[in-house]
Amino acid sequence: MTVQFHEDFSGKVVIVTGAGSGIGRATARAFARAGALVLGVGRRKGALAETAAGHPGIVVHPADVCAPDAPAEVIDTATGRWGRLDVLVNSAGATKLMPLAETTADGVAGLFDLNVTAPSMFARAALPHLRRTKGSIVNVSSTYGHRPLPGAAHYAASKAALEQLTRSWALELAADGVRVNALAPGPTESEALAAAGLSETTVEEVKQDEARRIPLGRRGEPGEVAAWIVRLADPATTWLTGQILTIDGGLDLT
Numbered sequence: 001m002t003v004q005f006h007e008d009f010s011g012k013v014v015i016v017t018g019a020g021s022g023i024g025r026a027t028a029r030a031f032a033r034a035g036a037l038v039l040g041v042g043r044r045k046g047a048l049a050e051t052a053a054g055h056p057g058i059v060v061h062p063a064d065v066c067a068p069d070a071p072a073e074v075i076d077t078a079t080g081r082w083g084r085l086d087v088l089v090n091s092a093g094a095t096k097l098m099p100l101a102e103t104t105a106d107g108v109a110g111l112f113d114l115n116v117t118a119p120s121m122f123a124r125a126a127l128p129h130l131r132r133t134k135g136s137i138v139n140v141s142s143t144y145g146h147r148p149l150p151g152a153a154h155y156a157a158s159k160a161a162l163e164q165l166t167r168s169w170a171l172e173l174a175a176d177g178v179r180v181n182a183l184a185p186g187p188t189e190s191e192a193l194a195a196a197g198l199s200e201t202t203v204e205e206v207k208q209d210e211a212r213r214i215p216l217g218r219r220g221e222p223g224e225v226a227a228w229i230v231r232l233a234d235p236a237t238t239w240l241t242g243q244i245l246t247i248d249g250g251l252d253l254t
């Protein structure tokens with residue numbers, strides 16, 4: 001599903017992490033359709049190439065966002081190529097089923113490395129450039145960043161941390177004219193459940209259960225989420241900062 005507003009990102013440079021699938025892929029394409037020059041980041045070269053196919057505005061850069069040198073390398077690649085950076089979208093992320101009885105320190109650290117530390121280090125590396133362009137950061141949280149998620153508490157906690165970072169950075173950077181917002185999607189079609197190691201049968205069961213619980217009666221499409229990420233980043237959205245926008249078919253209200 002493609003949802004289009006009329007944002008104009010001509011001449012703007014956008015980095016999207018997690019661009020090889022799901023919400024990140026739809027976001028990279030939505031920015032490119034709006035005229036942006038997009039650097040799409042992820043680990044799988046083939047998946048990134050598929051994201052960019054037919055979208056001349058997207059250039060891809062394979063990297064593990066958790067690697068210590070990745071943030072500087074990715075930001076230097078974008079600014080070296082196009083001379084500026086206007087938007088950072090931190091979409092790379094993962095979920096993990098980890099009931100308390102099975103919680104391990106490695107499991108907690110892995111989730112926080114990817115969902116909290118990596119977005120922090122990317123934001124830090126992007127900051128000097130965003131100050132120059134009065135650009136913006138969009139963090140991809142989750143409905144479960146502000147509601148409990150039994151059985152995957154540390155995923156929810158990592159997204160809660162990202163939401164608090166969003167609010168604190170928004171205040172910290174407001175004087176520089178850099179806006180920081182977060183998009184909190186509900187259950188959305190993507191590779192996330194498979195990437196969490198669930199079997200095909202379990203994935204189907206989870207999807208049906210989620211669709212039943214969502215007031216609008218279905219899971220979301222990545223394009224429906226991406227449209228709002230673009231809108232949060234739009235330079236015309238001049239007075240919005242520090243906000244967490246939940247797009248989840250009403251799940252948050254239940």
Ligand SMILES: NC(=O)c1ccc[n+]([C@@H]2O[C@H](COP(=O)([O-])OP(=O)(O)OC[C@H]3O[C@@H](n4cnc5c(N)ncnc54)[C@H](OP(=O)(O)O)[C@@H]3O)[C@@H](O)[C@H]2O)c1
Nearest residue numbers: 018021022023043044064065092093142187188190191192
């Ligand atoms: N789908 C949902 O229901 C949902 C709901 C709420 C929030 N979210 C959030 O939305 C964001 C996007 O997820 P998605 O649903 O679109 O799932 P997805 O299809 O699994 O996309 C996540 C992307 O992140 C990339 N990634 C993972 N680890 C990485 C790493 N270490 N370095 C670089 N890239 C990495 C993956 O590509 P590689 O494996 O190739 O690196 C993948 O393309 C995540 O932050 C997720 O937590 C999703």
